Amino acid sequence: MELTNKILKLKKEKKAVILAHNYQRPEIQDIADYVGDSIELSRKAMNEKDAEIIVFSAVDFMAESAAILNPEKKVLLPTPGARCPMAQMLTVDEIKKWKAVYPLVPVVLYVNTLASTKAYADICCTSANALEVIESLNAETVLFGPDRNLAEYVQRKTGKTVIPIPEWGFCPTHLLFQPEDVQMLKLKYPDAVVMVHPECTFEMQETADFVGSTSQMCRYAKESNAKTFIVATEEGLLHRLGKDNPEKQFILAYEDAICPNMKLNTLDRLYMALKEEKYVVTVPEAIARNARKALERMFEITK
Numbered sequence: 001m002e003l004t005n006k007i008l009k010l011k012k013e014k015k016a017v018i019l020a021h022n023y024q025r026p027e028i029q030d031i032a033d034y035v036g037d038s039i040e041l042s043r044k045a046m047n048e049k050d051a052e053i054i055v056f057s058a059v060d061f062m063a064e065s066a067a068i069l070n071p072e073k074k075v076l077l078p079t080p081g082a083r084c085p086m087a088q089m090l091t092v093d094e095i096k097k098w099k100a101v102y103p104l105v106p107v108v109l110y111v112n113t114l115a116s117t118k119a120y121a122d123i124c125c126t127s128a129n130a131l132e133v134i135e136s137l138n139a140e141t142v143l144f145g146p147d148r149n150l151a152e153y154v155q156r157k158t159g160k161t162v163i164p165i166p167e168w169g170f171c172p173t174h175l176l177f178q179p180e181d182v183q184m185l186k187l188k189y190p191d192a193v194v195m196v197h198p199e200c201t202f203e204m205q206e207t208a209d210f211v212g213s214t215s216q217m218c219r220y221a222k223e224s225n226a227k228t229f230i231v232a233t234e235e236g237l238l239h240r241l242g243k244d245n246p247e248k249q250f251i252l253a254y255e256d257a258i259c260p261n262m263k264l265n266t267l268d269r270l271y272m273a274l275k276e277e278k279y280v281v282t283v284p285e286a287i288a289r290n291a292r293k294a295l296e297r298m299f300e301i302t303k
């Protein structure tokens with residue numbers, strides 16, 4: 001039997017739901033029940049009342065969030081060690097260091113953080129709701145980690161003082177995009193609309209017609225009258241954009257913008273994880289309790 005059919009059969013037998021991040025390989029996106037960003041997917045997981053198993057095809061912090069929000073379900077990550085390097089850039093010690101300097105300043109953590117650090121957050125945010133979350137806080141200064149580019153973007157847009165923790169956090173994949181590449185593509189596609197993720201540098205954001213998260217890019221592309229788009233985010237999103245908008249053309253702003261960690265997941269690994277119900281992602285309750293509060297507070301604000 002073909003691997004795809006084997007996965008679909010197992011999924012039914014085990015009452016499993018497959019969630020795939022926008023950056024997953026096309027064949028994984030095609031077999032998934034839902035494709036989206038990390039919080040869209042966690043919300044989906046919470047609404048899947050009948051599912052007993054969640055296969056979260058992404059990197060580990062996303063699977064951790066699903067486990068925190070769905071403590072009664074078994075959450076599987078197809079590849080152990082599929083870890084976001086940016087999430088690893090923020091440690092508990094780093095947060096404690098900054099909290100000691102600014103004891104009254106709220107800590108806002110991007111969902112791209114490990115559960116152990118989320119436990120120290122007052123509230124979480126995504127790249128889609130970061131502005132809304134910061135605006136909602138009754139504070140003119142916030143500690144924000146771990147992405148420095150997103151912190152600066154939020155500071156520019158809200159006018160608040162956003163202190164990046166650590167001072168140098170970044171996504172290695174989004175840092176690959178360069179304005180020169182966009183300029184070259186614009187010569188070839190002068191009418192193209194440029195969409196840039198806020199994890200890219202300020203200089204890249206300056207080239208954009210639209211700056212937004214992956215889910216916001218999907219919406220923007222659907223609603224826009226433009227026919228051609230230059231896209232600065234991980235290449236996996238182009239599969240979804242193309243499927244949702246077959247009449248439009250999407251060009252990656254840098255052709256090697258591939259997150260190797262996201263691409264560790266394969267159909268084979270997904271199949272084996274589901275078959276053997278392995279690699280179960282768990283978060284100790286002492287950590288999960290605080291991290292859940294930070295995530296739920298974000299959901300309250302961005303219902």
Ligand code: SF4
Nearest residue numbers: 084085086171173259
């Ligand atoms: S694309 Fe960047 S932020 Fe997303 S998982 Fe990969 S390294 Fe982490």
